[in-house]
Amino acid sequence: MAKSLNSLVLVSLLTLIIAPICFSMSTQGGPLYPQFYKHSCPNVEKIIWSVVAKAVAKERRMAASLLRLHFHDCFVKGCDGGVLLDSSGTLISEKRSNPNRNSARGFEVIDEIKAAVEKECPETVSCADILAITARDATVITGGPSWEVPLGRRDTRDASLSGSNYNIPAPNNTFQTIHTKFKLKGLDLVDFVALSGSHTIGDARCTSFRQRLYNQSGNGQPDNTLDQAYAAQLRTRCPQSGGDQTLFVLDPATPLKFDNSYYKNLLAYKGLLNSDQILVTKNDDALKLVKQYAENNDLFFQHFAQSMVKMGNIAPMTGSRGEIRKICRRVNH
Numbered sequence: 491m492a493k494s495l496n497s498l499v500l501v502s503l504l505t506l507i508i509a510p511i512c513f514s515m516s517t518q519g520g521p522l523y524p525q526f527y528k529h530s531c532p533n534v535e536k537i538i539w540s541v542v543a544k545a546v547a548k549e550r551r552m553a554a555s556l557l558r559l560h561f562h563d564c565f566v567k568g569c570d571g572g573v574l575l576d577s578s579g580t581l582i583s584e585k586r587s588n589p590n591r592n593s594a595r596g597f598e599v600i601d602e603i604k605a606a607v608e609k610e611c612p613e614t615v616s617c618a619d620i621l622a623i624t625a626r627d628a629t630v631i632t633g634g635p636s637w638e639v640p641l642g643r644r645d646t647r648d649a650s651l652s653g654s655n656y657n658i659p660a661p662n663n664t665f666q667t668i669h670t671k672f673k674l675k676g677l678d679l680v681d682f683v684a685l686s687g688s689h690t691i692g693d694a695r696c697t698s699f700r701q702r703l704y705n706q707s708g709n710g711q712p713d714n715t716l717d718q719a720y721a722a723q724l725r726t727r728c729p730q731s732g733g734d735q736t737l738f739v740l741d742p743a744t745p746l747k748f749d750n751s752y753y754k755n756l757l758a759y760k761g762l763l764n765s766d767q768i769l770v771t772k773n774d775d776a777l778k779l780v781k782q783y784a785e786n787n788d789l790f791f792q793h794f795a796q797s798m799v800k801m802g803n804i805a806p807m808t809g810s811r812g813e814i815r816k817i818c819r820r821v822n823h
């Protein structure tokens with residue numbers, strides 16, 4: 491009697507515990523995992539790598555541009571391919587936002603990847619997953635670390651212009667503001683400092699850092715945490731007015747190579763963006779990490795890979811939510 495009562499209690503308890511898990515798995519899906527396309531599209535990573543390799547061989551900067559797209563996707567309502575949507579009907583594209591306008595690029599490469607993947611595995615691989623794999627490949631191709639990319643994201647049917655403006659950090663945000671924007675996405679100080687290391691490759695426009703060269707705090711003076719010779723050199727191609735779109739390498743030491751020289755630059759007060767330099771001037775814990783990464787490339791690579799996986803896990807749509815877009819620029823009908 492006691493025994494059967496016990497097992498009844500046990501079965502009831504298990505039902506109470508397992509049923510909600512099953513329910514949530516079927517609606518929201520389980521966690522992401524690297525083998526997601528093992529049976530449905532076994533060659534997906536090979537296909538993506540070949541298109542990324544071709545695009546980067548054609549233009550080195552493309553690696554940086556592709557890496558950044560994943561970041562601008564994940565920070566806006568999660569890694570859901572939202573950044574890729576063009577405006578259509580009532581949908582307003584995130585490509586118009588302050589961080590993206592005249593800046594985010596690489597969309598044609600994503601189109602080419604999607605077409606190649608659709609050819610082999612129609613309506614199977616999400617645009618959000620393509621961005622995640624592409625970001626990893628872009629890192630590896632430029633000499634950075636590799637990692638297994640958890641997969642199984644689905645694509646949103648919506649974009650968020652306001653989210654893109656609000657959630658993506660701006661180069662003139664304060665340390666606190668950027669730290670808060672990371673925390674809002676479940677990312678900590680290590681993620682903030684390690685992921686900023688992406689600025690070891692790629693370019694920024696004059697307009698993104700001009701304030702530092704001429705009028706940092708509204709007193710007509712340059713940023714006094716910017717190396718003077720470097721500032722003088724930047725001013726020659728980034729005048730007080732005009733030339734907004736002129737490009738400058740984010741890491742003047744090794745602009746095309748993914749390495750820890752970004753952190754060495756910061757310690758020499760040669761960070762290009764204000765958001766770069768504040769990693770050594772505003773917070774002791776951030777400074778400590780910058781010093782560690784500047785001294786230890788392996789540690790930087792290890793933390794970068796871990797933080798990329800964390801960033802890639804921001805609020806994915808899984809299970810039956812969202813859709814698998816056929817074309818990354820627009821939702822399915």
Ligand code: HEM
Pocket residue numbers: 551553554555556557558561592593594595659660661662668682685686688689691692693694695696698763765
């Ligand atoms: C920490 C806060 C961050 C801020 C304030 C920031 C801001 C910026 C800005 C202003 C630019 C130059 C845009 C332009 O002038 O057109 C840029 C470029 C870039 N960012 Fe960030 N970023 C941040 C974090 C990240 C993260 C987390 C990643 C990737 C994981 C990333 C990857 C890149 C890359 C690769 C480029 C160069 C893109 C290209 O050459 O096309 N950034 N960022």
Ligand SMILES: *[C@@H]1O[C@H](CO)[C@@H](O)[C@H](O)[C@H]1NC(C)=O
Pocket residue numbers: 660662
């Ligand atoms: C940051 O830059 C934006 C765009 O240029 C500008 O509107 C804003 O006033 C700046 N904020 C600060 C605190 O300088």
Ligand SMILES: *[C@@H]1O[C@H](CO)[C@@H](O)[C@H](O)[C@H]1NC(C)=O
Pocket residue numbers: 705707708709710
């Ligand atoms: C610097 O910025 C302040 C505040 O925005 C402005 O009042 C001032 O005229 C600017 N000075 C110069 C030299 O541009």
